[in-house]
Amino acid sequence: MTAVVSSRRRSALRPSRDGRPGARRVSWVPTLILLAGAVYCLVPVLWILIAATKSNGELFSTPPLVPSFDGAFGSNMVGILTYDHGIWVRWALNTVIYAVGGGILSTFIAAAAGYALGKYRFRGSRFVFRSIVAAVLLPPVLLAVPQYLLLAPVGLTDTYWSVLLPQLVNPFAIYLCKIYAEASVADEIMEAARLDGASEWRIFHSIGLRLMSPALITVFLIQFIGVWNNFLLPFVMLTDRELYPLTLGMYGMIMPTGGQPNQFSLVIGGVFLSIVPLAAIFLSLQRFWKVDLLSGGVKL
Amino acid sequence: MATVPAAAPARPAPARRRRRGPILPVVLVAPAVALLLLFTFAPAVYAFVLSLLRVHVSGGLLGTSTETVFAGVANYASTLADPEFWASLGRMLLVASVGVPSVLILATLFALCLDANRARLTGFSRLAIFLPYAVPGVIASLLWGFLYLPATSPIGGQFIDYFGNTTIFFAVANVAIWGVLGFNMVVLYTALQSIPRELFDAAQIDGASELQIAVRIKLPMIAPAMTLVALFSVIGALQLFNEPTTLKPLTNAISSTWVPLMRVYSDAFVNNDIYGGAASAFTLLVMTVVATVLVNVVGNRLSRRSAR
Numbered sequence: 001m002t003a004v005v006s007s008r009r010r011s012a013l014r015p016s017r018d019g020r021p022g023a024r025r026v027s028w029v030p031t032l033i034l035l036a037g038a039v040y041c042l043v044p045v046l047w048i049l050i051a052a053t054k055s056n057g058e059l060f061s062t063p064p065l066v067p068s069f070d071g072a073f074g075s076n077m078v079g080i081l082t083y084d085h086g087i088w089v090r091w092a093l094n095t096v097i098y099a100v101g102g103g104i105l106s107t108f109i110a111a112a113a114g115y116a117l118g119k120y121r122f123r124g125s126r127f128v129f130r131s132i133v134a135a136v137l138l139p140p141v142l143l144a145v146p147q148y149l150l151l152a153p154v155g156l157t158d159t160y161w162s163v164l165l166p167q168l169v170n171p172f173a174i175y176l177c178k179i180y181a182e183a184s185v186a187d188e189i190m191e192a193a194r195l196d197g198a199s200e201w202r203i204f205h206s207i208g209l210r211l212m213s214p215a216l217i218t219v220f221l222i223q224f225i226g227v228w229n230n231f232l233l234p235f236v237m238l239t240d241r242e243l244y245p246l247t248l249g250m251y252g253m254i255m256p257t258g259g260q261p262n263q264f265s266l267v268i269g270g271v272f273l274s275i276v277p278l279a280a281i282f283l284s285l286q287r288f289w290k291v292d293l294l295s296g297g298v299k300l
Numbered sequence: 301m302a303t304v305p306a307a308a309p310a311r312p313a314p315a316r317r318r319r320r321g322p323i324l325p326v327v328l329v330a331p332a333v334a335l336l337l338l339f340t341f342a343p344a345v346y347a348f349v350l351s352l353l354r355v356h357v358s359g360g361l362l363g364t365s366t367e368t369v370f371a372g373v374a375n376y377a378s379t380l381a382d383p384e385f386w387a388s389l390g391r392m393l394l395v396a397s398v399g400v401p402s403v404l405i406l407a408t409l410f411a412l413c414l415d416a417n418r419a420r421l422t423g424f425s426r427l428a429i430f431l432p433y434a435v436p437g438v439i440a441s442l443l444w445g446f447l448y449l450p451a452t453s454p455i456g457g458q459f460i461d462y463f464g465n466t467t468i469f470f471a472v473a474n475v476a477i478w479g480v481l482g483f484n485m486v487v488l489y490t491a492l493q494s495i496p497r498e499l500f501d502a503a504q505i506d507g508a509s510e511l512q513i514a515v516r517i518k519l520p521m522i523a524p525a526m527t528l529v530a531l532f533s534v535i536g537a538l539q540l541f542n543e544p545t546t547l548k549p550l551t552n553a554i555s556s557t558w559v560p561l562m563r564v565y566s567d568a569f570v571n572n573d574i575y576g577g578a579a580s581a582f583t584l585l586v587m588t589v590v591a592t593v594l595v596n597v598v599g600n601r602l603s604r605r606s607a608r
Binding site: 051121141142204268 | 433
């Protein structure tokens with residue numbers, strides 16, 4: 001969407017406006033401000049790339065922004081991947097289960113609910129929608145401790161479910177899906193499908209979901225980031241290290257060192273490995289982001 | 301047709317079924333409603349119930365016994381009377397007073413620069429500024445922790461104490477700002493893109509400079525989106541937990557009750573006082589709801605005024 005708008009501007013509007021002399025000048029002030037912002041955002045990532053090439057000793061003895069080529073990078077990577085019998089890999093897989101698995105499931109739950117609320121009127125639909133809007137006000141992070149207290153008597157804590165279940169429903173995602181379903185799934189198409197004899201379920205999964213798919217990618221990414229970022233929930237729910245997501249595991253790795261520099265290169269290797277693949281995936285999915293969904297759709 | 305066997309025998313039925321309404325929407329909405337009840341509303345209600353209880357220890361000749369009794373507002377009274385609660389709230393507000401305006405101002409500035417005519421390298425800068433959003437708070441805090449630590453700092457940690465009494469607030473706020481700046485910038489940039497371009501052309505013909513267009517036209521028109529950014533930031537600040545918790549092992553400047561949510565955690569899990577923890581959690585929940593409504597009301601009023 002964004003790309004479409006900006007390319008239209010560039011092709012259709014720029015030439016007519018920029019036809020005047022001097023129009024090709026580069027505006028340095030905004031360019032430099034943006035570059036300063038880019039440097040601020042990239043320097044920490046750059047530093048971790050450089051630090052990942054250093055052994056523990058080099059970390060403290062060599063200049064911070066000069067990489068080392070003594071092969072410490074390989075041993076750092078091996079070190080983190082084999083740390084404690086490969087538990088880091090286990091944590092990475094758990095993160096995939098929580099963030100990707102949970103993200104996909106919750107996107108479908110939100111899509112189904114949003115479609116039902118946006119395209120149908122049924123008894124209680126208004127009340128359900130109002131409750132969902134009200135639930136947007138209750139941030140999930142604040143509910144983590146109460147969720148633990150509720151799940152503890154049932155014996156569900158310290159399981160995969162204890163981290164997955166509470167994050168499966170996101171009121172904001174349902175809200176976005178409802179708005180998008182209203183805007184993108186036309187009544188005429190649904191009526192035409194009905195006349196052709198399609199069942200309501202068929203209309204939902206082969207027309208509704210397909211028309212909503214651009215929004216669903218955004219909803220999935222929001223969910224993914226939400227789960228990946230939610231540290232408090234696994235922090236309170238899990239005691240078994242085998243079930244930890246990466247964030248919790250890495251936190252545990254820095255914990256016993258307590259400022260003691262013995263594990264630093266190991267932790268740095270872990271940070272490196274958690275950032276790089278994710279950043280790559282994220283930047284490649286970047287064009288699927290429909291942020292206008294957020295800025296246009298949110299009127300609480 | 302083969303995939304929908306149910307529809308075939310009930311051919312004449314649809315009209316009748318339509319009047320009652322199809323069953324599908326109820327089925328579709330059911331999982332969300334069930335999960336919402338179980339994991340959002342029930343915990344909130346349960347926290348409220350727990351916050352009204354306390355453990356009563358009665359001693360006797362045959363040993364002590366404990367029972368849970370109704371405490372009324374005693375837990376709230378002790379939470380609100382605890383100076384450490386207010387201190388943690390104060391620290392959170394200090395971080396917020398650094399972070400929220402910074403995010404709002406920087407995100408707006410970057411969005412306006414992206415939207416400016418003839419700015420270069422905008423694609424690169426946009427990606428670079430958005431990148432930290434993919435880094436979760438815990439990892440970002442570890443990363444910045446290394447940048448702050450004197451032993452490894454490339455940004456002058458040897459000369460500046462990033463974990464000092466005052467600097468710690470900036471240090472924590474900085475990690476949070478770094479993480480959310482790009483996302484908010486993209487929200488604002490998208491809002492800017494939706495303004496009709498004819499407005500700028502008209503202003504330019506009238507002799508307005510790029511800066512004047514940005515301040516007089518663009519800013520007022522993205523005011524609602526700015527309210528949204530402020531809202532995201534304020535809600536984020538109230539939930540501040542990941543950054544201080546992760547930085548805590550690196551410094552003594554952060555206590556175990558540094559911000560309210562850390563206190564909720566330590567009440568419930570370190571001090572084993574789930575009733576007190578529930579009371580602090582519920583207090584925080586009410587504060588978040590109030591803050592959300594407040595930011596919304598103020599923001600809407602401001603953007604309505606600037607639209608005039």
